[in-house]
Amino acid sequence: MGVEFLNIIETDEAIDIIQEKFDECYTAESEIIDIAESANRITFKKIESEIDFPPFNRSLKDGFAIKAEDSYGVSEENPKKLKIIDFLEAGSFTEKTVEPGTCVEISTGAPIPNGADAVVMVEFSYKSHENTDLEDDEVEILTSVTPSQDIGQKGSDVKKGQVILNENIILNPPKIGVIAAQGIDKVEVYRKPKVGIISTGNELLTNQEELRPGKIYDVNSEMIKAGVNSCGAEGECLGIVRDNYDDLKKKITESLKECDILLCSGGTSAGAGDNIRHILDELGEVYIHGIAVQPGKPTILGIVDGKIVIGLPGNPVSAIVIFNVFVAPAIKKLAGYKAEEEHETIKGKLARRIHSPIGRMQYQLVRVEGDTVYPIFKDSGAIFSLASAAGYTKVSKQTEIVEEGEEVEVTLFN
Amino acid sequence: MGVEFLNIIETDEAIDIIQEKFDECYTAESEIIDIAESANRITFKKIESEIDFPPFNRSLKDGFAIKAEDSYGVSEENPKKLKIIDFLEAGSFTEKTVEPGTCVEISTGAPIPNGADAVVMVEFSYKSHENTDLEDDEVEILTSVTPSQDIGQKGSDVKKGQVILNENIILNPPKIGVIAAQGIDKVEVYRKPKVGIISTGNELLTNQEELRPGKIYDVNSEMIKAGVNSCGAEGECLGIVRDNYDDLKKKITESLKECDILLCSGGTSAGAGDNIRHILDELGEVYIHGIAVQPGKPTILGIVDGKIVIGLPGNPVSAIVIFNVFVAPAIKKLAGYKAEEEHETIKGKLARRIHSPIGRMQYQLVRVEGDTVYPIFKDSGAIFSLASAAGYTKVSKQTEIVEEGEEVEVTLFN
Numbered sequence: 001m002g003v004e005f006l007n008i009i010e011t012d013e014a015i016d017i018i019q020e021k022f023d024e025c026y027t028a029e030s031e032i033i034d035i036a037e038s039a040n041r042i043t044f045k046k047i048e049s050e051i052d053f054p055p056f057n058r059s060l061k062d063g064f065a066i067k068a069e070d071s072y073g074v075s076e077e078n079p080k081k082l083k084i085i086d087f088l089e090a091g092s093f094t095e096k097t098v099e100p101g102t103c104v105e106i107s108t109g110a111p112i113p114n115g116a117d118a119v120v121m122v123e124f125s126y127k128s129h130e131n132t133d134l135e136d137d138e139v140e141i142l143t144s145v146t147p148s149q150d151i152g153q154k155g156s157d158v159k160k161g162q163v164i165l166n167e168n169i170i171l172n173p174p175k176i177g178v179i180a181a182q183g184i185d186k187v188e189v190y191r192k193p194k195v196g197i198i199s200t201g202n203e204l205l206t207n208q209e210e211l212r213p214g215k216i217y218d219v220n221s222e223m224i225k226a227g228v229n230s231c232g233a234e235g236e237c238l239g240i241v242r243d244n245y246d247d248l249k250k251k252i253t254e255s256l257k258e259c260d261i262l263l264c265s266g267g268t269s270a271g272a273g274d275n276i277r278h279i280l281d282e283l284g285e286v287y288i289h290g291i292a293v294q295p296g297k298p299t300i301l302g303i304v305d306g307k308i309v310i311g312l313p314g315n316p317v318s319a320i321v322i323f324n325v326f327v328a329p330a331i332k333k334l335a336g337y338k339a340e341e342e343h344e345t346i347k348g349k350l351a352r353r354i355h356s357p358i359g360r361m362q363y364q365l366v367r368v369e370g371d372t373v374y375p376i377f378k379d380s381g382a383i384f385s386l387a388s389a390a391g392y393t394k395v396s397k398q399t400e401i402v403e404e405g406e407e408v409e410v411t412l413f414n
Numbered sequence: 415m416g417v418e419f420l421n422i423i424e425t426d427e428a429i430d431i432i433q434e435k436f437d438e439c440y441t442a443e444s445e446i447i448d449i450a451e452s453a454n455r456i457t458f459k460k461i462e463s464e465i466d467f468p469p470f471n472r473s474l475k476d477g478f479a480i481k482a483e484d485s486y487g488v489s490e491e492n493p494k495k496l497k498i499i500d501f502l503e504a505g506s507f508t509e510k511t512v513e514p515g516t517c518v519e520i521s522t523g524a525p526i527p528n529g530a531d532a533v534v535m536v537e538f539s540y541k542s543h544e545n546t547d548l549e550d551d552e553v554e555i556l557t558s559v560t561p562s563q564d565i566g567q568k569g570s571d572v573k574k575g576q577v578i579l580n581e582n583i584i585l586n587p588p589k590i591g592v593i594a595a596q597g598i599d600k601v602e603v604y605r606k607p608k609v610g611i612i613s614t615g616n617e618l619l620t621n622q623e624e625l626r627p628g629k630i631y632d633v634n635s636e637m638i639k640a641g642v643n644s645c646g647a648e649g650e651c652l653g654i655v656r657d658n659y660d661d662l663k664k665k666i667t668e669s670l671k672e673c674d675i676l677l678c679s680g681g682t683s684a685g686a687g688d689n690i691r692h693i694l695d696e697l698g699e700v701y702i703h704g705i706a707v708q709p710g711k712p713t714i715l716g717i718v719d720g721k722i723v724i725g726l727p728g729n730p731v732s733a734i735v736i737f738n739v740f741v742a743p744a745i746k747k748l749a750g751y752k753a754e755e756e757h758e759t760i761k762g763k764l765a766r767r768i769h770s771p772i773g774r775m776q777y778q779l780v781r782v783e784g785d786t787v788y789p790i791f792k793d794s795g796a797i798f799s800l801a802s803a804a805g806y807t808k809v810s811k812q813t814e815i816v817e818e819g820e821e822v823e824v825t826l827f828n
Contacts, residue, residue, distance in 0.1 A: 035621070036651070039640040053797060055625055060795065062685065089657070089687060091616030093628035107687070109617055109795065111628045158798040165801055173644065174800035174827050177637030177730050181630070181797045185621040202505030203523055207449070207599040211469055214507035214525045216595070223591030226453040230587065237450070243503070271476060273503060273521070316591050379474060381523065383467060383595045384572040386588035387579055413586050 005270050005290035005298075010397075011361045014291045014326055018301055021287060022330040025308050026260065029191040035179055038171045041189035042232060042336030047165040050182050052155035057112040059088075060150045064125055064139055065116035066103040071144040079126065079140040088113065103139065112151055119150035168338050190336030192234040196259035197224050200248060200266040200276070201314055204240045219316040219383060220265040224323055228263070230414050231328050232335030243267055249279045256307050261331070263323070266314030269298040276300055276311040284309075292397060294360045296322035316383050321363045321392055324413070343391075344412045348373040354402040356395040365389040366410055373408055389413065419684050419704035419712075424811075425775045428705045428740055432715055435701060436744040439722050440674065443605040449593055452585045455603035456646060456750030461579040464596050466569035471526040473502075475564045478539055478553055479530035480517040485558040493540065493554040502527065517553065526565055533564035582752050604750030606648040610673035611638050614662060614680040614690070615728055618654045633730040633797060634679040638737055642677070644828050645742050646749030657681055663693045670721050677741070680728030683712040690714055690725040698723070706811060708774045710736035730797050735777045735806055738827070757805075758826045762787040768816040770809040779803040780824055787822055803827065 009017070030044035059065060066082060074080045082103040086094045090109035098104055098115035106112070106119060124143040158164060164178055171179070171189070179187055197220075204218040205211065221237040228235030236259065241251045248267070255262050267276045270289075280286045280302030288301040289311075295318035300311030310327055312319040324343065333339065348371040356362040367374040368390040375393075376385040391412040395402055402408065423431070444458035473479060480496060488494045496517040500508045504523035512518055512529035520526070520533065538557040572578060578592055585593070585601070593601055611634075618632040619625065635651040642649030650673065655665045662681070669676050681690045684703075694700045694716030702715040703725075709732035714725030724741055726733040738757065747753065762785040770776040781788040782804040789807075790799040805826040809816055816822065 035636055036639070039643055049798075051625060053630075054795070055630060056627065058795070088628075089616055091618070091628055091657075107685075109615075109630075152795055157792065157796040164798055171640075172827050173637050173640040174734055174803060176640045177633045177734060178798055178801040180621065180633045180636045181730070183619065183621045183623075183625060183631040201523075202503055204505070205597065207594065207597045209597075211465060211597060213470065214502075214505055216467075216469060216523075217597040219591045219594045222449055222594045223587050225450070226585075226587040226590045229453055243505075271521075316595070320588055320591060379566050379570065381468070381472070381474065381566055382571040384463075384578055384592060387592040389588060413588050 006286065006288065008290040008292050008297070009288065011291060011293050011325070014288055014299070015329065017288055018326055018330050019333070021301060021303060021308055022334060025303060025306055026193070026334050028334055028336060030188050031191040032186050032188050035176065035185055035187050038176060038179070038187050038189060039173070041171050041187075043165050043167050043169045043171065044188045044190050044336065045167050046163050047179065047187070049158045049160055049162045049164050050184065052160050053157045053181060054152050054154055057154050058152045059106045059108055059110050059112060059119050060152050061119050061121045062107050063119045063121040063150070064103040064141065065098060065106045065112050065119055066141065066145070067098060067100055067116060068118035068145050068147040068149065070100055071118070071120065071141060074141055074144045076142045079142050081138050081140050084137040084139055086113065105139070117147045117151070118145040120145055121150065168336055190232070192232060193261060193331060193334050194259045195228045195233050195235045195261045195263060195331065196238045196255045197221055197228065197235055198238050198251060198255060198262065198264045199240045200243060200264055201240070202243050206240060220312070220314070220319050223316060223320055224263055224265065224312070227320060227323050227328065228331065231331040232337060233331050243273045243275060245275045245279065248275050249283065252279060252304070252309065253283065256304055256309070260307060262307065262309045263312060263327070264309065265312040265319045268300050268311035268313055274298075280304065280309055280311070291326070292360045293322070294357055294362045296363070297360070299326065315381055317365065317386060320386065320413075324411070325363060343414060345409050346412065347371070347407055347409050350375070350402060350404055350406050350408050353404050354395055356399055356402065358400055359397050361397050362395040363392040364395060365392050368410060373410055420700065420702065422704040422706050422711070423702065425705060425707050425739070428702055428713070429743065431702055432740055432744050433747070435715060435717060435722055436748060439717060439720055440607070440748050442748055442750060444602050445605040446600050446602050449590065449599055449601055452590060452593070452601050452603060453587070455585050455601075457579055457581050457583045457585065458602045458604050458750065459581050460577050461593065461601070463572045463574055463576045463578050464598065466574050467571045467595060468566050468568055471568050472566045473520045473522055473524050473526060473533050473564065474566050475533055475535045476521050477533045477535040477564070478517040478555065479512060479520045479526050479533055480555065480559070481512060481514055481530060482532035482559050482561040482563065484514060485532070485534065485555060488555055488558045490556045493556050495552050495554050498551040498553055500527065519553070531561045531565070532559040534559055535564065582750055604646070606646060607675060607745060607748050608673045609642045609647050609649050609745065610652045610669045610676045611635055611642065611649055612652050612665060612669060612676065612678045613654045614657060614678055615654070616657050620654060634726070634728070634733050637730060637734055638677055638679065638726070641734060641737050641742065642745065645745040646751060647745050657687045657689060659689045659693065662689050663697070666693060666718070666723065667697065670718055670723070674721060675745070676721065676723045677726060677737070678723065679726040679733045682714050682725035682727055688712070694718065694723055694725070705740070706774045707736070708771055708776045710777075711774070713740065729795055731779065731800060734800065734827075738825070739777060757828060759823050760826065761785070761821055761823050764789070764816060764818055764820050764822050767818045768809055770813055770816065772814055773811050775811050776809040777806040778809060779806050782824060787824055
């Protein structure tokens with residue numbers, strides 16, 4: 001029961017089709033979460049300020065809240081005595097009104113009392129004695145101040161209704177601080193798309209099993225789950241399925257009930273025992289089978305019941321590269337990331353020549369030391385190259401050789 | 415009850431003292447976690463391979479496992495018939511031995527049977543008829559192969575005992591894949607230091623309270639917690655405490671029982687109502703009080719019962735900058751990060767002149783558009799500058815003016 005690949009398509013076309021199908025199948029959704037859990041989540045809507053900030057005129061200095069006109073002409077040589085009618089720390093307030101000839105002693109952050117319109121810093125004042133009996137207390141001010149001096153006006157930092165954060169903003173610590181300043185305890189963020197992950201293959205063991213002849217441990221489930229999670233989605237490993245048409249069809253059907261997107265790996269080629277293509281043809285429609293890329297030609301995109309099923313190559317190196325290049329951007333967009341927040345890249349000089357097949361885009365794993373880029377050449381199926389690989393560099397399909405010493409761009413694994 | 419600052423120290427000295435005190439007080443600890451939860455955790459020890467990989471000689475191609483010498487002299491013009499004695503898919507194995515004149519049909523990934531020492535790709539073979547009766551089945555091979563051809567030798571990717579991951583490696587998806595390939599289900603990682611966070615101030619409200627005259631919402635608790643978590647530690651908000659010596663002393667004493675490190679904000683200056691310094695003097699010893707930096711001069715480091723207590727400025731902009739510059743590196747080191755994995759920086763041209771005080775290192779908040787860097791000038795106490803701030807740029811204490819158009823380095827908030 002063989003099947004042909006569909007037209008082998010170019011990498012750019014594959015990226016476009018995958019994005020197009022994601023856009024057709026999904027609309028981003030939001031959820032309301034506690035601000036305490038909001039780190040690294042992404043705003044779904046613009047957030048407008050619910051308050052003026054500061055919420056009142058407040059003192060920017062420790063000193064004395066006065067009527068500015070009481071200070072006109074005042075200097076060290078010509079000080080002026082004012083009666084202290086109250087003392088305000090941050091967090092307290094007074095009903096008293098500052099009249100000409102009076103003032104309120106005030107701490108940084110405390111609200112400016114009625115009647116006062118400027119603050120004289122404590123450095124420009126002289127109190128002859130410490131007196132806890134406010135009735136008798138007075139201060140000499142030694143400088144003139146202008147109206148509004150050292151007052152943070154209500155709403156000067158932000159006004160009620162002003163946009164404080166746009167949509168699609170990743171909530172880092174300072175931005176969480178901005179939300180906290182509003183007294184908000186909930187925030188609307190992108191819901192994490194739920195991504196199911198299945199590994200297929202008769203040779204695969206779970207980490208709960210003993211190694212047996214002919215078997216190897218499943219790599220892709222946990223690796224792809226971590227990749228999915230790093231895209232702002234929620235990966236769930238749904239298990240290992242044998243290369244059996246009926247078992248796999250049943251597993252795919254059941255899994256699609258539990259997730260938004262399904263990622264399978266293995267069984268995506270065009271040989272006997274490669275069942276994914278057949279099953280997706282039967283259950284839905286296949287839009288991609290075969291990309292002109294190395295590694296990872298046997299990549300599949302199908303849609304079943306309005307949900308996307310991706311078939312990744314079984315080889316772990318191929319699977320993670322194909323995931324990063326083709327699938328991650330679409331998941332990240334659905335999870336609220338802006339396009340510019342793609343994988344980080346660095347540049348460096350190639351330490352050894354790369355030979356690349358004509359006609360296929362190659363993603364070559366590389367190790368990076370300083371600004372030197374070492375290609376990692378391994379058998380197909382080698383896994384431990386991933387231990388030292390910082391990321392991969394692209395070699396275009398027209399290029400057969402990239403020479404030692406050439407500058408290359410490396411997309412880093414995140 | 416005033417107190418003087420200690421000697422105001424330089425930023426570099428402060429960073430050194432903080433690191434030194436962390437090194438004195440703490441030894442990094444590890445914990446064993448499930449690989450499924452290991453994303454972004456940091457390896458505590460070298461991890462050695464527990465198996466040879468591949469765990470057996472395996473076929474790198476679909477084809478026929480033969481004795482190489484059976485193919486010598488063979489070509490399309492001079493094909494050779496071999497009897498097929500078994501068929502092996504990936505995951506299966508056979509007890510049969512390949513003798514001269516025989517072969518085993520084999521899929522990629524399947525174990526090479528005894529007696530065979532090379533694989534002929536299916537593309538270089540011809541089977542005259544499909545026959546399910548293996549007794550009668552035979553294949554014509556059309557090419558010669560050398561011993562070991564298209565065989566992935568046992569242990570060729572990694573040998574048992576070989577180091578696959580070093581210590582202090584952040585577990586990203588490919589590295590998780592490498593661990594998974596071992597069949598390991600647990601991994602030893604750095605334990606997350608537990609960091610308690612307290613906000614102090616009579617003016618502070620929780621987000622469960624209504625805004626009242628003279629009050630503002632607590633920003634620092636959730637913001638600093640998010641900052642702590644981004645350092646690979648586990649932040650816990652322990653609440654708001656009033657500016658009251660006894661309450662704050664009790665809270666600090668109790669909190670230290672629940673965490674490794676305690677971060678307080680507010681009440682760190684040298685005025686009346688600034689209690690943190692007094693309390694730390696009473697409970698333990700103060701090593702830093704006052705750094706020649708703007709913003710954030712009133713920063714404290716004390717040690718109580720062998721645990722570090724940091725007093726951050728109450729102003730949120732100061733608090734997050736001081737946290738990032740002085741505290742985050744020490745927490746990250748304790749959490750297993752290597753020093754080179756510090757905050758990300760970018761370079762850009764300054765859009766407007768910055769005036770900076772002589773004698774204090776200034777950390778100027780900036781907004782970034784493309785490669786243009788806009789300083790954000792706001793009142794002290796302004797918070798919403800954090801909404802647009804990408805990070806900060808340093809202005810050294812000898813510099814009074816950084817001119818428009820100069821190239822500056824920006825440390826990004828993460």
